[in-house]
Amino acid sequence: MKKVYAEVLDEMDLREKAICVPPAGCAVLAYDYIDIDMVEAPHGRGAAVATGIKRVRPENLVFSYQGDGDLAAIGTAETLHAANRGEQITIFFVNNAVYGMTGGQMAPTSLLGQKTTTSPAGRDPGREGYPIKVCEVLAQLGAPAYLERVAVNKPAAIRNTKKAIAKAFQYQLRKTGFSLVEILSPCPTNWKLNSVESCAWIDDVMSKVFPLGVIKETTC
Amino acid sequence: MKRLMSGNNAIGEAAVLAGCTCYFGYPITPQNELPEYMAKRLAAVPDGVFIQAESELAAINMVLGASVAGARAMTSSSSPGISLKQEGISFLAAQELPAVIVNMMRGGPGLGNISPAQSDYFQATRGGGHGDYKIIVLAPASVQELADTTALAFDLADMFRTPVMILGDGMLGQMMEPVTFPAKKKERHLAHADYVLTGAKGRPARLVKSLILDPKEAEDHNWKLYRKYQRIEQQEVRYETFMLDDAAMAVLAYGTAARIARGAIKRLREEGLKIGLIRPLTLWPFPNKIIQDTAKHLHDFFVFEMSTGQMVEDVKLALEGKARVHFYGRPGGVVPTPVELSRIISRHYYQSQKRKK
Numbered sequence: 001m002k003k004v005y006a007e008v009l010d011e012m013d014l015r016e017k018a019i020c021v022p023p024a025g026c027a028v029l030a031y032d033y034i035d036i037d038m039v040e041a042p043h044g045r046g047a048a049v050a051t052g053i054k055r056v057r058p059e060n061l062v063f064s065y066q067g068d069g070d071l072a073a074i075g076t077a078e079t080l081h082a083a084n085r086g087e088q089i090t091i092f093f094v095n096n097a098v099y100g101m102t103g104g105q106m107a108p109t110s111l112l113g114q115k116t117t118t119s120p121a122g123r124d125p126g127r128e129g130y131p132i133k134v135c136e137v138l139a140q141l142g143a144p145a146y147l148e149r150v151a152v153n154k155p156a157a158i159r160n161t162k163k164a165i166a167k168a169f170q171y172q173l174r175k176t177g178f179s180l181v182e183i184l185s186p187c188p189t190n191w192k193l194n195s196v197e198s199c200a201w202i203d204d205v206m207s208k209v210f211p212l213g214v215i216k217e218t219t220c
Numbered sequence: 221m222k223r224l225m226s227g228n229n230a231i232g233e234a235a236v237l238a239g240c241t242c243y244f245g246y247p248i249t250p251q252n253e254l255p256e257y258m259a260k261r262l263a264a265v266p267d268g269v270f271i272q273a274e275s276e277l278a279a280i281n282m283v284l285g286a287s288v289a290g291a292r293a294m295t296s297s298s299s300p301g302i303s304l305k306q307e308g309i310s311f312l313a314a315q316e317l318p319a320v321i322v323n324m325m326r327g328g329p330g331l332g333n334i335s336p337a338q339s340d341y342f343q344a345t346r347g348g349g350h351g352d353y354k355i356i357v358l359a360p361a362s363v364q365e366l367a368d369t370t371a372l373a374f375d376l377a378d379m380f381r382t383p384v385m386i387l388g389d390g391m392l393g394q395m396m397e398p399v400t401f402p403a404k405k406k407e408r409h410l411a412h413a414d415y416v417l418t419g420a421k422g423r424p425a426r427l428v429k430s431l432i433l434d435p436k437e438a439e440d441h442n443w444k445l446y447r448k449y450q451r452i453e454q455q456e457v458r459y460e461t462f463m464l465d466d467a468a469m470a471v472l473a474y475g476t477a478a479r480i481a482r483g484a485i486k487r488l489r490e491e492g493l494k495i496g497l498i499r500p501l502t503l504w505p506f507p508n509k510i511i512q513d514t515a516k517h518l519h520d521f522f523v524f525e526m527s528t529g530q531m532v533e534d535v536k537l538a539l540e541g542k543a544r545v546h547f548y549g550r551p552g553g554v555v556p557t558p559v560e561l562s563r564i565i566s567r568h569y570y571q572s573q574k575r576k577k
Contacts, residue, residue, distance in 0.1 A: 016421035019289075024431075031427045037417040039288045039428040042311050045281035048273070052285020052293070053417065055269040056242065060289075060419050078281070081274035 001094060001152055001161075001183055002027075005065075006034050008165045014061050019053055021046045021064035023071075024101075027094065030065060044075025047082035050089040061172060063090040069099045072108040072132050079134075083178045086143030090168045091180040093134060096187040097206060104190030108132045111209055116190070135182050135215035145177030147216040151184040151207060153199035160212075176218065184210060222398040227366045227388060228296075230399045231322060232257035234370035235294055237401055239408040240320070242269040242293035244282035248301045249334040250390035251324040255296065267291075276301040280308030280321070287317040288428050290416035292374055292408060296322035298390070299340050300331065302348075309383050310349030313445070314430035316415065318377035320370070321355075322386045324393040327553030335553025336391035336476055341530035344387050345504040352442050354449045356384040356456065357503040359474040363397035369501075371406065378410055380452055387503060389526070391476045391555060458501035459510055463489060467496030469520040469569050472511070472535055474500050476555065481524050483558030484565055493569050495522075503531070508538040515543045520572045522546040522565055526555065544572065 009015050018036040022028045024043035031038045041049040046064035054062040071079050071093050082089065098116055099105040106119040109131045113122040123131075135147045146168055150161040161183055168179035184206055186198035193201060225233070232254050235243070243258035255272065262268030269286065273279035279295045286293035297305060302323045312319050325340050327333040344357045356376050360369040366388060373384040410416075417426055432438035462482060464470060473481040478499040488495050498514065500507050511521070521543055523532040528551045536545050546568045550556050 017419045019417045019419060021285075028431055031425075031429070035420065035425045037420050037426050039285070039417060040311075040315070040431060041281060041284070042307050045277065045284075045308070048278040048281035049285040049288075051271070051278075052242070052244070052282035052287070053289040054285075055271070055282075056267075056286045056289035056291040057418065077274050078278050081278065085271075 001092070001185060002030055002033050004152065004158060004162050005092065005165050008162055008169065009036065012166060012169060014169065017059070017061045019057070019060050019062050021050045021053070021062070023064065023066045027065050027067060044070050044073070045078055046070065046075060047078040047087070047089070047091060051082050051087045054087060054089050058088065061169060063092060065092045066094065067100065068093070068095045068097065068107040068109040072134050080138070080141075083138045083144045083180065084141045086145070086177045088172055088175055089178065090172050092165070093180055093182040094185045095134070095182055095210065096185045097131070098187050098190045100187050100190055109210070111205065131209055133210060135180065138180060139216040143178055144180065144216055145218045146171045146179040148214045149182040149184065149210055149212050151202050151212060153184070153186055153202040182210070184212070222400050224396055225363060225399050226253055226394060226396050227363045228253035228324065228393040229257045230363045230367045231296070231370050231386070232261055233401055234367035235320070235374070236261050236265060237405050238292065238371040238374040239406055240292040240294050240374060241265060241267050242283070242286040242291045244271050244273050244279040244286070244293070244295050245297065246273050246276045246279050246301060248298045250326060250393050251296050251298050251322065253393070254322065276304035277307065280305040283319050284308055284312055284317060287312070287319050288315070288415065288417050290413070290418065294320040294322065296324070298324045298326045299328050302340060302343070306343070306349035309355065310347070310351050310353065311430055312383040313347070313353035313355060314351060315428050316381040317383070317428070318381055319383045320373045320377055320386065321383055322388065325387065325389040327551070333553045334390060336389035336526065336555055337551065337553050338389060338475060338477060338526040339530070339551060340387070341503065341525070341527060344385050345506070345534070353445055354504055355382060356380070356452060356505075358384065358386050359501055359503050360386065360388060360392065361475050361478050361499070363392070363395065363399045366392060367399050367401060371402070376456065378408070380448060381412055381415070382448070387475065389476050453505040456502060457505045457507050457509070459507040460499045460501060461510065462497035462499065464496030464498065464514065466494055468494040468518050469522055469565070469572060470514050470518060471495060471497045471522045471524060471565065472500070472531065473497070473524045474503060474531065477524050477526050480556060480558050480561055484562035487558060487562045488566055488569070493566060495565060495569060506534045506538065511535060511538040515539055519543045520546065520568070522548070522568055524561060525549050527551050
């Protein structure tokens, strides 16, 4: 995923314009791989930090990179309200249906029946509620300009992801509004599957709950 | 020219004149006049940014973003809201980002009330959030001082790349007094701007972070912050004294409590009681030295706070048992009169005199 957006930055010649807000979680180490300006945000607050940066530097390309716990649990309010204000920022929302860095706890996007270290009997809607469909929730708001869900489980899907990222950046550069790309991403370690099985699980199970495609798009 | 203004509004005007272009906040009494002022005032400032955030958490993190993008940014709240901001303040301190935070304290704990109180002294002077850090805490006592302190807060924040808190209370925020502002808008002098994120154009990429997984490296970072705090302790202690020279008892109070104490001392002086005042203007760094020097001449210190007693602990630490420490507190939003306080001080004063004989 990091490689994908790094490639897009280079192809669109945006490296020197970009300011990235990595989150708490595995993705925080992005700065070890990608040579752009970055500032860490507290867990969940990526959209608020990105808002502050973008309002001061509207000429820069500002994006955050957040996981499902970060964005859809602890940072729900920040995400929803940044989207609702139509902040000219881009969010990459990596959805792997689990808290990865802390060791595989239940995420707000964990599927019904999914076994995690904190839902050992499987996610029960009567006890733990339903997986949150972030793009669909945000699509109810007036302001967001571009919301798309993609995946990175096979070459064709990765090419699609790249296109979606480029499109999201375009939306920001043209000051069209808030953009978010949700990326279904495998976490073989915490899913306790091998990498082939993980990629298949995205197709066979996960994308049935989180359908791929454009969820909302205004004219760019 | 003098203008009649409320404390909250005066902070707003002073902030804009100090070059603050970004304000982020969430409504809470008794400080709502400040965001309201900023909403109007920043609309008239080129590059002015005002956002009514969805929460105090969001507000402080917008401050973080604006600060790392190179703007002078501030937020304000009152006690319960300041608790929520502590996570962000810890990050600002760890990432060494300048910011100004205003706390117009109210009665607590919990929801408490909206009356003036001084119950957040510990939270403010001990860092407030998680981790080994301190923030500069300024304690003005009039509308004019609120204005002057606001300009100072932005300068100190820049100079030391650290969050600075202005610790007022509901009384200071709401009351109106004449105030003068500098005639000209101040140019910002950003001595250490190499942290500002602008996009890595023609320079290596910059990274502003606080995650340091290697404990030894994290230890170095902690000691680096500690050395900065030592420099602040050496350079930035501020206080004021009143009728202290011939005093037999020194009253210690800050902010609104110091104004009440001053009134009480004036009355007691008329009755011939030799009482003086030490008023800390910086609560951290705390004015230890003047307290220690004063203890060479007198042996009774009387601490008055609108709390059950928080600053009194710093006074005791400064004195290291070398003098008696008396205390009077009114928590929960009660603001006593100078007459009430003068009676209490007078009783302690005569008891001490008797003890000496």
